[in-house]
Amino acid sequence: MSDKSASAYWAANVRVIIISLVIWFACSFGLGIILRPALSGIMVGGADLGFWFAQNGSIYVFLVLIFAYAKIMNGIDRDFGVEE
């Protein structure tokens, strides 16, 4: 693999990581903690949005994030011909 495509592959990977980490931070620290007081009027069933994200919701988002990352990276691996 050439240096150029190696750095392009790494840049693509880092971009996916950054987007994922923004979502990771937004659902847990954002909705679950920082924005909870502001969003207290929105209910998820019997819980307010922030409470639900802090106790259940962010865990579901984490799950989706990891599998989405794995899938996207498998695709990028193939595009760059670096899959195993």
Added chain:
Amino acid sequence: MDQFTLNLLVVGATFALYIGIAIWARAGTTAEFYAAGQGVHPILNGMATGADWMSAASFISMAGIIAMSSAGGYVQSAYLMGWTGGYVLLALLLAPYLRKFGKFTVPEFIGDRFYSSGARLVAVICLIVISVTYVIGQMRGVGVTFSRFLEVSTDTGLYIGAAIVFAYAVLGGMKGITYTQVAQYVVLIIAYTIPAIFISLSLTGSFLPQLGLIGGYAPTGGDVSMLAKLDGLLTELGFTAYTADTTNMFNMILFTMSLMIGTAGLPHVIIRFFTVPKVADARSSAGWALVFIALLYTVAPAVGAMARLNLTTTFWPGATTGNALSGEAIAISDIDTNPNLSWINTWRDTGLLAYSDRNGDGRIQYFNDAPLTAVNTAVATATTALNDARTAAGLAAATDLTSADAITVNGAVDANLQTLQTALVAARTAQAARFAEVTYGGRTVADLGWVGNELTRVDNDIMVLANPEIAQLPGWVIALVAAGGLAAALSTAAGLLLAISSAISHDLIKGTLNPNISEKNELLAARISMTFAIAVATYLGLNPPGFAAQVVALAFGLAAATIFPALMMGIFSKTVTKEGAIAGMLVGLVFTAVYIFLYLGWFFIPGTAVYANTAANHFFGISPLSIGTVGAAVNFVVAYAVSAVTKAPPQNVKDLIESIRVPKGAGKAQAH
């Protein structure tokens, strides 16, 4: 069949299963001993990681920590997000690259990437401090669970647990541990979910506890949500509302972050991702690990909230359909005779639950008496002072300490006694004024006839351990919870012990002391190291330094401040030098440990703390539990600063970094 026999049968059957797996999966090579031959299916590895990760604390204590938190259940969400969010960091930032690196231990990567056996040694020290502090709590957990269910002493339980771990960890290494952990996961998740489903059905009518958490409160028809019902009852009884917001958002953020990066930096979790065949498997295996962890972690908050609600309505029977104070508190005669309430006295016998009828009305009032603590303590102190002085003056006991004969010595009033009596009268007056002022459910304490909270102790662990009995489930479910608690503690202990022993045999002996050691002898060294690690962990479990529970804070803080930053910089930066990495780890280690020791005592020795561990004393409100985040930041800053002024890494290290960033060419999987 009585409960004890049933517990023995179920626990014995699970132990036979673990030993059977150990014999089937014994390790023949170092690759099998350290990394299970790198041939574990990602889903099975995820399951094993789940068992490895979920300790006695997750299984037994976490729901209770959330349920009984004096600041409300919401604030403890830090544990839920922190202990799961770390897997995102693992999957994105560490696991795939470390798998591509393709060797056996965390210090080995740090040593190669930072081209220095010094860096490897520092990493070994960090790893051993982290894993040993963590394993103490697990060994205690094994002992405590044994003692509760199998009627042996905590120490005996610890010996039995150590013997079981010895059998399958020394024989099978990572391979034996991995397949045992898969079985342990199945046992613990079934044991956790069955009681949760029943409690959710009875309180919310919802089969899934996750939906029950946000569902309606079934006994009154479901119009009021379960959480609103709980909030209402708790505030009526003077407790903080269950869903109350945090009063220190900054600290909650740092605490959550500390648990997340600490999780991602725990060596015994990281090495699990060395066992899968491919880089792509390392990514998805972190996802599978989180699936299996989430099965417990999304149920735990539901168990917490529902168990707290159950506890409250048990002690205030009127609360089931009305307000807490719409009926009388539970009667002691009821506790003693009603078979549905027999669990209260069962757990009272273990000391995990305690009640006393302080106002002598034959009922047990459960409420938050914090507003009364100051005046009650003042009266108690003044009474003791007067009584002691009376005894010293040779007076017999007086029934009324405020009468004149309480201070009369040889026919004359004693000046000292009179001062003490005046103080007692003043304390009682203040108490009466406070009792007339503090209200619960709109009525004053004086009017209610209360003097203080009479449910004097509810251990956090009760919330999970007593759940099957509270929900009137059959005896085999109780036995299953015992087996589940043991599975959780044993699986985590085994994973930690493997991390410790591989650091000793692979990083210290092969990496530093005797690089030419043969494969056969290294395997022998690994087994001897494992035996040694079990002996040390057993000794420390029997004689824990200071507070066993608090040392876990040190493990997470140090993992966050040392291992995680070093690994991340090793992968994502080509410029960080060996000097930078070593300085970063050492400063992170010392900074974090010192901050924790300032509040919890030097090396956790009681009485050596510099500051009392209260929010008012914390720098910028940062608790010792949360300091790992700051320690990690300090590590990054120091490492980059030192790297800027030291010689750049050599070309072969840059090539190594290039190679671990690309999946192609990871070591071949081995059949087994």
